[in-house]
Amino acid sequence: MKIIVPMAGRGSRLRPHSLTVPKPLIPVAGQPIVHRLVKDIAKVLKQPIEEVAFVLGDPAWFGDDVVESLEALAQSLGAKASIYRQDLPLGTGHAIMCAKPSLSGPAVIAYADTLIRAEFDLDPTADSVIWTKEVENPEAYGVVKLNENQEIVELVEKPQTFVSNQAVIGIYYFKDVAVLKDKLQEVLDENVTNGGEYQINDGIKRMMAEGKIFKTGTVDEWMDCGNKAITVETNGKMLQFLKTDGEEEMVAPSVTLDNAEIIEPCFIGENVVLRDCIIGPNVSIGNDCIIDNSIIKNSLIQNHTSIKNANLDDAMIGNHVKYNGNFTSVSIGDYAVLE
Structure with a gap:
């Protein structure tokens, strides 16, 4: 199993605290956000982690000290650390593709601005699992649409009419992440953008169109670290x-x-x-x-x-x-x- 962590953003909503420290490295309850996230994912997966791939931004911002911290994190899990760079902020899909050499086999992709508490087993019948949290105001989130078999058939961003109350939290499992890689390569080749950025959802939608089975993995707690108030609460x-x-x-x-x-x-x-x-x-x-x-x-x-x-x-x-x-x-x- 691999864990892919795109974390190239500057964390502008958490300024001034992210002015000198990248947001994923800001400690919460004594450990950097990204450290807690990766460890909690490894705990949920209940299987050995082979590699943790981190997608960082500008080396002037994500310098040697950050790399050393992330390498130590991977080593603490008995895993190899791979470091990639996203030079331009071109979206979630582009960030994932910056780690192209690591996109093979079973993998979890997790964005490093959230913490979770969860306890569930991955569905062996699923090609992919999208982790969600039940929310009271689904119109404020991207949510999943489910069919009668509780399979995800659509991703809907901030629905104006009720679709479901299962919000996408930014953590995904792929039985073979190379399938997502191929679809995201199509997105890049065809220059399919949203707001000038390449999005992971466009790759996922292409997988769904080919009949890949997507299920939900529901977390018990989803704790954001987006701004000062919510980080203190978290x-x-x-x-x-x-x-x-x-x-x-x-x-x-x-x-x-x-x-x-x-x-x-x-x-x-x-x-x-x-x-x-x-x-x-x-x-x-x-x-x-x-x-x-x-x-x-x-x-x-x-x-x-x-x-x-x-x-x-x-x-x-x-x-x-x-x-x-x-x-x-x-x-x-x-x-x-x-x-």
């Missing part, structure tokens, strides 16, 4: 899951507590100093931070940051920040200073 949800699972260390042994209280669930990284604080619930703090005389809950704080005299709720604070103030709901990027 951080809280993931911390709750991690506490229930009990599989990850939530508070590093090197944390220093000086008249400080931690209200679970929280993730506290290495070499963090907490003085005269109440931290939590639903707070993630990265490595080498100092928090002084503060109350923080429902917040996400990255590495090497100093916070004092703060009362924070629903906050997202970047790396190397110095914050001293009496604000509440804030969104502060890397290297900011508020004193």
